[in-house]
Amino acid sequence: MELTLWTYEGPPHVGAIRVAASMRDVHLMLHSPQGDTYADLLFTMIEREGRRPPVTYTTFQARDLGSSTAEMVVNSLRESAERFKPQVLMVADSCTAELIQDQPGALALGADLPVPVIPLEMAAYTRKENWGAAETFYQLVRGLLSRQAPPPGSERPPRDANTRPSVNLLGPTKLGFRCRDDVVEIERLLNSMGVDVNVVAPLGASPQDLQAIPKADANVNLCPEVSDLTCSWLARTFGMPTISTIPMGWGATRDFIAEVAATLDLDINVDAVGESRLPWYSRSIDSTYLTGKRVFVFADGSHAIAAARVARDEMGFEVVGLGTYSRERARDVRAAAKEYGLEALITDNYLEVEAKVQELQPEMVLGTQMERHIAKRLGIPCAVISTPAHVQDYPARYSPQMGFEGANVLFDTWVHPLIMGLEEHLLHMFRDDFEFNDSVGPSHLGSEGEGARAQDTSSGHQADDGAVVWAFEAEKELKKIPFFVRGKARRNTERFAVEHGLTTIEVDTLYDAKAHFSN
Amino acid sequence: MSSVIASSVGEHHPGPQTQERGQRAVFCGLTSIIWLHRRIQDAFFLVVGSRTCAHLIQSAAGVMIFAEPRFATAILGERDLAGMADCHEELDRVVSELIARRSGINRLFLVGSCPSEVIKLDLETAAAKLQVKHENRVRISAFSGSGIETTFTQGEDQCLKSTVAELPALGASEDNLIVLGTVSDIVEDQFRRLFDELDIKNVHFYPGRKAGDLPAVGKGTRVIAAQPFVGETARALIESGAELISAPFPLGAEGSKAWFEAAAEAYGVDSERTQQVLEMPYQRAKRAVSVHRSKLEGKRIHFLPDSQLEIPMARFLSEECGLSVNEIGTPFHDQLMMRGELARLPQDVPMVEGQDLDPALARVRAARPDLTVCGMGIANALESEGLRTKWSIELVFSPVQGFDQAGDLAGLFAKPLAREEILEVGSWS
Numbered sequence: 013m014e015l016t017l018w019t020y021e022g023p024p025h026v027g028a029i030r031v032a033a034s035m036r037d038v039h040l041m042l043h044s045p046q047g048d049t050y051a052d053l054l055f056t057m058i059e060r061e062g063r064r065p066p067v068t069y070t071t072f073q074a075r076d077l078g079s080s081t082a083e084m085v086v087n088s089l090r091e092s093a094e095r096f097k098p099q100v101l102m103v104a105d106s107c108t109a110e111l112i113q114d115q116p117g118a119l120a121l122g123a124d125l126p127v128p129v130i131p132l133e134m135a136a137y138t139r140k141e142n143w144g145a146a147e148t149f150y151q152l153v154r155g156l157l158s159r160q161a162p163p164p165g166s167e168r169p170p171r172d173a174n175t176r177p178s179v180n181l182l183g184p185t186k187l188g189f190r191c192r193d194d195v196v197e198i199e200r201l202l203n204s205m206g207v208d209v210n211v212v213a214p215l216g217a218s219p220q221d222l223q224a225i226p227k228a229d230a231n232v233n234l235c236p237e238v239s240d241l242t243c244s245w246l247a248r249t250f251g252m253p254t255i256s257t258i259p260m261g262w263g264a265t266r267d268f269i270a271e272v273a274a275t276l277d278l279d280i281n282v283d284a285v286g287e288s289r290l291p292w293y294s295r296s297i298d299s300t301y302l303t304g305k306r307v308f309v310f311a312d313g314s315h316a317i318a319a320a321r322v323a324r325d326e327m328g329f330e331v332v333g334l335g336t337y338s339r340e341r342a343r344d345v346r347a348a349a350k351e352y353g354l355e356a357l358i359t360d361n362y363l364e365v366e367a368k369v370q371e372l373q374p375e376m377v378l379g380t381q382m383e384r385h386i387a388k389r390l391g392i393p394c395a396v397i398s399t400p401a402h403v404q405d406y407p408a409r410y411s412p413q414m415g416f417e418g419a420n421v422l423f424d425t426w427v428h429p430l431i432m433g434l435e436e437h438l439l440h441m442f443r444d445d446f447e448f449n450d451s452v453g454p455s456h457l458g459s460e461g462e463g464a465r466a467q468d469t470s471s472g473h474q475a476d477d478g479a480v481v482w483a484f485e486a487e488k489e490l491k492k493i494p495f496f497v498r499g500k501a502r503r504n505t506e507r508f509a510v511e512h513g514l515t516t517i518e519v520d521t522l523y524d525a526k527a528h529f530s531n
Numbered sequence: 532m533s534s535v536i537a538s539s540v541g542e543h544h545p546g547p548q549t550q551e552r553g554q555r556a557v558f559c560g561l562t563s564i565i566w567l568h569r570r571i572q573d574a575f576f577l578v579v580g581s582r583t584c585a586h587l588i589q590s591a592a593g594v595m596i597f598a599e600p601r602f603a604t605a606i607l608g609e610r611d612l613a614g615m616a617d618c619h620e621e622l623d624r625v626v627s628e629l630i631a632r633r634s635g636i637n638r639l640f641l642v643g644s645c646p647s648e649v650i651k652l653d654l655e656t657a658a659a660k661l662q663v664k665h666e667n668r669v670r671i672s673a674f675s676g677s678g679i680e681t682t683f684t685q686g687e688d689q690c691l692k693s694t695v696a697e698l699p700a701l702g703a704s705e706d707n708l709i710v711l712g713t714v715s716d717i718v719e720d721q722f723r724r725l726f727d728e729l730d731i732k733n734v735h736f737y738p739g740r741k742a743g744d745l746p747a748v749g750k751g752t753r754v755i756a757a758q759p760f761v762g763e764t765a766r767a768l769i770e771s772g773a774e775l776i777s778a779p780f781p782l783g784a785e786g787s788k789a790w791f792e793a794a795a796e797a798y799g800v801d802s803e804r805t806q807q808v809l810e811m812p813y814q815r816a817k818r819a820v821s822v823h824r825s826k827l828e829g830k831r832i833h834f835l836p837d838s839q840l841e842i843p844m845a846r847f848l849s850e851e852c853g854l855s856v857n858e859i860g861t862p863f864h865d866q867l868m869m870r871g872e873l874a875r876l877p878q879d880v881p882m883v884e885g886q887d888l889d890p891a892l893a894r895v896r897a898a899r900p901d902l903t904v905c906g907m908g909i910a911n912a913l914e915s916e917g918l919r920t921k922w923s924i925e926l927v928f929s930p931v932q933g934f935d936q937a938g939d940l941a942g943l944f945a946k947p948l949a950r951e952e953i954l955e956v957g958s959w960s
């Protein structure tokens with residue numbers, strides 16, 4: 013039993029629904045009680061989908077247990093096949109159904125339905141949403157393609173010299189982070205290299221489209237959380253190479269281009285494929301103030317690893333913490349963290365993440381919706397880079413994270429919550445001006461930066477933990493520090509005082525602490 | 532749920548009434564935790580369930596409104612299910628952890644879910660054992676919010692019912708009034724002022740703002756329901772000697788007036804005095820409703836089953852706003868709770884109890900009503916087909932009861948229609 017306040021991922025069957033909702037002409041029959049239908053709103057509200065996900069829930073009740081639940085499964089299957097006429101019907105248990113063991117997959121296979129059936133095992137008590145999406149996608153692809161598989165060990169015929177090279181983009185789904193725009197951006201990038209996109213899946217694909225997967229020369233493992241399993245099966249079974257660089261950030265996009273070229277044996281000049289404004293924006297003098305900003309990164313595996321690289325190499329930040337909630341990606345994130353001299357934080361307990369942020373006192377947090385709240389509470393600027401995300405992170409505008417345009421978007425989104433460079437100086441310069449009210453703050457900062465000031469309203473003389481007291485003069489001195497670092501100065505000084513066994517904070521304590529923390 | 536459906540009070544809707552069984556699209560009772568934990572400010576709700584349960588509450592609450600909420604889920608794992616871990620010991624550990632962390636909590640509800648019920652984890656016994664351990668520190672009890680036993684708003688009913696046994700006995704010569712069902716703080720304050728003016732004393736709101744605010748119950752207790760979904764609690768109170776005042780729900784100017792009148796009458800308040808007290812807020816409410824009337828009049832409305840508020844809402848909209856009601860879908864029809872409502876409903880409105888989602892949606896598509904009241908999962912799907920909707924969860928989350936909210940209530944329904952008139956972009960159909 014595990015005490016959970018907020019969860020980063022839903023249960024595995026929500027992953028199955030994500031795959032179904034991403035596709036055309038599939039239907040999912042989920043054996044579940046009525047409450048589980050809340051999953052619909054993830055799609056219709058958060059992603060603003062104009063249709064219910066293609067799911068039929070059996071919605072059994074207590075009175076059905078032990079007598080008619082199996083019958084409900086068969087009826088729901090028949091009705092779904094009849095009403096929606098899908099090309100493929102997937103069948104799964106939710107957590108409760110797993111306990112009553114009706115084996116809906118077996119029932120479906122025995123029910124002589126007029127449609128191919130793919131049974132799914134969702135392991136509700138050990139696994140989570142991303143795993144469920146990966147497993148569903150894999151079962152679907154395997155179920156549809158294994159009959160086409162060449163005999164083991166056979167050579168893949170070389171590409172006909174007259175056909176354009178092509179790849180599949182695998183992994184993007186509904187409720188993924190900016191998948192809709194990333195697909196457009198990467199497709200554009202590949203086209204400009206003379207590479208066609210054969211199939212994009214699950215997003216927008218039908219089962220019939222999936223049948224065409226082996227026609228491409230390689231698979232791009234665009235969202236490993238969802239497509240890793242499928243890519244390795246396609247590599248094993250069809251000898252299709254996997255392109256695994258995730259093109260997020262300027263450098264990674266160039267690496268991706270190089271990997272595509274090498275895999276498809278193309279002669280391509282990376283500089284000629286496209287460009288991003290990120291390198292120049294980052295070199296322009298206004299960005300000097302970004303130097304060494306301490307950032308904490310926490311996300312799904314792919315976004316965490318990619319963001320850390322962009323943060324250090326392309327923005328000039330210092331990565332002071334790196335972690336993921338995804339246990340499946342723990343190994344990769346640990347390896348990445350080593351490169352930054354860090355120990356990765358692998359947890360799906362949001363309180364642990366909060367404690368870590370509090371301890372590290374970063375100047376910026378790159379995280380999920382959860383970290384947005386943590387950062388807000390602690391008065392630290394934050395940008396959302398990964399799921400779980402809220403409705404505002406499914407924007408109307410084109411806003412990819414991948415490719416060259418994605419790099420532009422990352423620059424803008426990450427810089428926005430921070431104080432503009434020149435402005436930082438102006439704030440210093442004018443902060444004693446009687447007309448300048450520093451509680452107003454910079455006008456471009458909306459609610460994200462708000463916390464810095466909200467935090468500071470606790471101008472009582474007693475520190476939060478009650479152990480140390482601020483002397484009047486010290487408190488006055490503290491007020492002279494610009495508001496956007498005042499909260500941090502307060503916390504650092506209090507921490508310093510506690511660590512040094514002081515009970516009163518004098519002006520000197522403030523400066524001792526400043527000296528202590530600045531090295 | 533069965534005991535609710537098998538209500539014995541025989542006042543029937545005179546119009547066409549059918550029952551439907553099939554796919555439901557209603558949340559489970561766990562959802563009630565969202566408003567209960569805001570109402571009862573020193574209570575903590577610990578769901579014993581699965582990751583699905585945790586995800587449901589978080590998604591229905593709109594992800595992370597509070598940094599550290601007063602609800603959580605003890606997620607059952609493989610070890611608990613395989614019997615490798617003793618669930619009671621595990622629960623003991625989790626509860627101790629929780630109580631140590633949250634010092635301000637006076638009341639802990641263990642909330643049962645589908646998984647905990649299917650594995651027959653007895654939370655009532657668990658609560659009793661834990662109570663012994665944490666005596667003098669926190670009061671612990673259990674109720675079910677599971678989807679196999681409860682829908683959406685029934686979680687509140689189960690929660691309240693689980694506390695009825697704790698209510699102190701009312702002295703033989705005393706009397707009191709229990710206002711049953713969660714109302715927001717502002718509504719409570721407005722109601723209290725009116726009860727004062729009517730000289731009705733000893734009014735208790737149940738649930739109250741603090742878990743310890745428990746009303747006494749006995750022969751001198753009168754109960755008036757502020758919400759329609761508290762039928763089992765009402766019955767439990769009746770069994771403890773209370774008398775249930777029959778009234779429409781305090782929704783709209785007319786509903787609120789009739790509700791206060793019923794209370795006043797039960798208390799023998801002089802009817803002239805009653806009219807005097809109610810006249811000003813009643814007129815104010817009517818004015819506020821009439822602001823929206825032009826948007827609503829003559830429009831056709833369709834209710835899909837969701838919050839259990841469908842019948843009183845339909846009554847308010849047809850009686851006071853001039854809408855015609857196409858169909859009332861309701862998760863279940865509790866005749867005891869609805870007996871003050873039915874007579875005021877248009878006689879020919881078809882009423883459907885239960886749900887079979889796809890045929891129900893087909894009826895909406897065929898009828899193309901001007902407004903459909905439905906759950907959040909369905910609303911955008913209908914909007915994209917050119918149908919205006921009002922999501923019903925707002926009717927439970929926002930203060931809508933009483934005279935001074937009557938205008939807001941009409942406004943909730945008028946807004947989607949007004950929006951359609953304003954927007955000069957794209958097309959809804």
Ligand code: SF4
Nearest residue numbers: 047559584644645678
């Ligand atoms: S329906 Fe059951 S399993 Fe689903 S969220 Fe509600 S209590 Fe949990």
Ligand code: SF4
Nearest residue numbers: 432435454455456457
């Ligand atoms: S606050 Fe105004 S002046 Fe300052 S950076 Fe933002 S937009 Fe420019």
